[in-house]
Amino acid sequence: MLAADKRALEQNLKVNLLKIREKELRFYTDNCVAIGTQASLLSGFAYSGLIQIVIPEGRNDTLITAYLCVTVTAMGLELIAVINAMLCSMLGPGLALRGPDGSMHRAVDEMLEEYRLTFFFFGIGLVAFHFSAILFAWVEFIWTVALAMSTLLVLFLYGMFHYFLRIYTRFKVPPSLMITGRFETDSSIYETTITAADLRHANAQHTAEQTVGAQVREYLYPISYAHGVLDAKHGTPPTRS
Template identity: 35%
Template sequence: MLAADKLLLQSEVKQRAINLRERELKLFNSNFSAVGSQSAIMAGFTLTSFVEIDLPPERAFAKGVLHFFITASVCVNFICVAMVMFVTVWGSGKALRGLDGSMDYAVDSMNDERTFIFTCFALGVLSTLGCMFAAAWVLMEESIAMCASVFLLTTMYMVGSEARRIRNRFYVPPGEEVSFNEFKRIDPADEIARKTLRTGSASPFKGLRDE
């Protein structure tokens, strides 16, 4: 009877831990979806502007800078969109359809991918503003282009500084975030399953089933 109650308690705690990790999974999916949507909009806007704008034959240097920022914006934003697609589709599939312990592995791996995705998004924002900066010098008169450049450079600085300030305000240091490592000690088989997920070896319970 005590053994059955112990197994029931372990199952209930494990189920609640999985529910908490599922909330993290939904949070990451919503955040990545928002970032990917904005990157797709910026990439489409940049590509459409490049096709629709008639560039004058003069001002070769400004056109070269414009072409550079257009290429950088499209490439970086598409990388961001592709990474968001890969992480959300494959990560969610791993969490829901994988072996025992796949939820923890998938959520932790998605958390590790955030830095690269958000960096690509930031570079995409700056590249899009760079396109507008170069287009101002290609299409506008010099006096108007100087005024537009002041606004655009100020916007670039504010985006960078405000992003750094807001990140520092909401940043959670490594020792202060909520950890689920203590649940790994509930059932030793969970840790074996996690090692199997990382190494890709055969199931550690195969021999037990055979016995």
């Protein structure tokens, strides 16, 4: 009776701790979705700048090359941000939900790093997008119009950078004062923390034991494949539906 009560208490405490950590997971997931949405919009604008413009004849080839390269760079960086945000918003909660004990902490910690990297790509792509617009002005219009447009774009870029620093500084939490949902002292008592190296080793070992066909089946039908593996381990004949 006492042993059962102690196990129930430990399980309830563990669930409550995971609920606290889940708030952080939702926070980073929502941020990744927001970044991915804006990045996809900017990548679409950059793609339009490649296929929907008509470059006048007689323009400088170096200027045209610079414009195309910067535009492709902006589109590529924003697409990287889109892909990173999409994968984080899908795989991060998946690891926390279906992984072994300690996966919630690992998912939140990894999403924090990937979220920052995704935001970095988004920011660099935004800067490249402005430089692409500046080069477009010099490729498409006469120098007086291009100079006026370039001046405005530089001012807007400076304004965005200035307000970004102002807002970031106002809401930034110093690392020494940042509070997370992890309980450093008690987490080792109630759960086993799984590290990134453990995950990589387990995934590599699992992949090495599979054939190509098995990998394809696992990707297309993960639930059915998992049941088939369990049946094979326990000696249960596979069922057919």
